[in-house]
Amino acid sequence: xxxxxxxxxxxxxxxxxxxxxxxxxxxxxxxxxxxxxxxxxxxxxxxxxxxxxxxxxxxxxxxx
Numbered sequence: 049x050x051x052x053x054x055x056x057x058x059x060x061x062x063x064x065x066x067x068x069x070x071x072x073x074x075x076x077x078x079x080x081x082x083x084x085x086x087x088x089x090x091x092x093x094x095x096x097x098x099x100x101x102x103x104x105x106x107x108x109x110x111x112x
Contacts, residue, residue: 049110050077050092050100057104067103068096 054064061078065071076090092100092111101108 053104053106054078067099069099 053059061074062071064078065074068074068077073090073096077092077096080090094108094112097108097111100111
């Protein structure tokens with residue numbers, strides 16, 4: 049769902065990073081990877097879901 053919203057609004061990872069607060073975390077979410085060998089993808093946490101929901105004007109449950 050997040051990728052659909054990003055594509056629909058033509059949002060860059062850099063712009064989304066301003067919302068989330070970290071380019072590294074944003075790239076992990078968008079690319080589904082992490083620098084940690086034990087964590088293969090970044091799971092959107094409750095705070096990030098709420099921030100994204102507010103930004104995209106949708107319900108936070110779409111991201112969890």
